[in-house]
Amino acid sequence: MRLSRYFLPILRENPKEAEIVSHRLMLRGGMIRQEAAGIYAWLPLGLRVLNKINAIVREEQNRAGAVELLMPTIQSADLWRESGRYEAYGKEMLRIKDRHEREMLYGPTNEEMVTEIFRAYVKSYKDLPLNLYHIQWKFRDEVRPRFGVMRGREFLMKDAYSFDLDEAGARHSYNKMFAAYLRTFARLGLKAIPMRADTGPIGGDLSHEFIILASTGESQVFCHKDFLDYDTPPADIAFDDRATMQGVFDRWTSQYAATEEMHDAGKFGALPADKQVSARGIEVGHIFYFGTKYSEPMKAVVNGPDGKETPVQMGSYGIGPSRLVAAIIEANHDEAGMIWPESVAPFTVGLANLKVGDSATDAACADLYAKLEKAGVDVLYDDRDERPGAKFATLDLIGLPWQAIVGPKGLAEGKIEVKNRRSGERATLSLDEALNRLTAKTA
RNA sequence: CGGGGUAUGGCGCAGCCUGGUAGCGCAUCUGCUUUGGGAGCAGAGGGUCGCAGGUUCGAAUCCUGCUGCCCCGACCA
Secondary structure (H helix, E strand, O other), X not given: OEHHHOOXXXXXXXXXXXXXXXHHHHHHOOOEEEEEOOEEEEOHHHHHHHHHHHHHHHHHHHHOOOEEOOOOOEEEHHHHHHHOHHHHOHHHOEEEEOOOOOEEEEXXXXXXXXXXXXXXXXXXXXXXXXXXXEEEEEEOOOOOOEOHHHEOOEEEEEEEEEEEOOHHHHHHHHHHHHHHHHHHHHHOOOOEEEEEOOOHHHOOOEEEEEEEEOOOOOEEEEEEHHHHHOOOOOOOOOOOOHHHHHHHHHHHOOOOEEEHHHOOHHHHHHOOHHHEXXXXXXXXXXXXXXXXXXXXXXXXXXXXXXXXXXXXXXXXXXXXXXXXXXXXXXXXXXXXXXXXXXXXXXXXXXXXXXXXXXHHHHHHHHHHXXXXXXXXXXXXXXXXXXXXXXXXXXHHHHOOOEEEEEOHHHHHOOEEEXXXXXXXXXXXXXXXXXXXXXXXHOO
16 A cells, blocks of 8 residues: 555544543554544454454454354334343444334344344254354543543453354353454464453453453552463364363463452462462453343243253353454553554555655655565555654654665665564665565564 | 533634633745754735624623533443
């Protein structure tokens, strides 16, 4: 992409409303625009990151056996009356009437609807287990939205729903999502720690929040230091093997880890002092096992092997991709701006032409740009007629992992500079060497 | 939902107390000079001062009502 033809509205000054670093940087970097309290438009750069996160989330859901569909944002109130949550959910649910005065709502979550879909088609235990998920916009009319997309009213959520015949099966489904979440967050460059959680209004008796540690986190969390060094389950792990999945779960729940609400100061205090981690955390995922809470009132039943109708055992599993964009920034930035992990970077390489109009510089840039594109590298070519300082500042701000800096001084020696945004490491290379390095990095 | 702020060009702000030509920096546009860490000079454009009433010869400024947005607390992917 040529920057001169892109839409990247960078702000030089800090917007006054942005209190936390991710919000500030997302506004400055032209990633989002606030349209109302807690409601944001995703500008091109922000959308690229969001889409990359979605792609990783999707891959890991699919790997764990979940099946993607897409449910609507608008739901019927009647559906929610069946589960009893239409009254229970309260003011956080945005209620709407259509032209026929029918009561509708903008979905804050989808347990009811997915249960309705399930019961309409699945009648036999032979069709289980089943896990359906979608990535869809949700609306929760928070009393006080804040921190940009970290706590928006409208937000994107990946929500998966598992259906099993019995509790043992449901636990396996839970464990599969548990493992998939560990993999997902690791691929996003985050160290997420599962912590036992309150089940809240979703209900149920088994629940974990996935928390990343960041100084600006909203909640206080406590955990055993060893978690920080645990290995992520490999891509080829046997998701369908119950013992293997239980092993992952057991290992990642073997040490103390809790959010403030579930904190047990006594247990935590019993850990060796050098293993006690007390930090701020950001919740980036939440999984629940809630049995027949919805299947019973909504009559989602299957015939078991014994021929009897049995309400299915359910669980739900949420990840907030829009919140993750902010969370990743909170965990990856410096004074100059964002520092994207390569897996979610909006572009992998920023190519800076330091002297637009200089024929040698223009030619070298055009050549490198074409070759990088051909090699399948996402490259943002800063071909604007700006001074070098402005280009460096822009590239540092938007945090692309690699910067290829091409100017007349280096070209006189046949060299360009390749800079790593995270380490600050610079290498002076020939065009070919630079091309090799930059394509190798994204292989 | 309680408490506290705030609203003036795209962004950041001053002006309001004490009513009288709407201003500054950045950004934008034009020209020239510049070009390896957010350039310099010269010129230009852009604002019914959140909305609605009221007071007044005259309101960004004073009064009343409303709305948006932000912050602090209790709740949440």
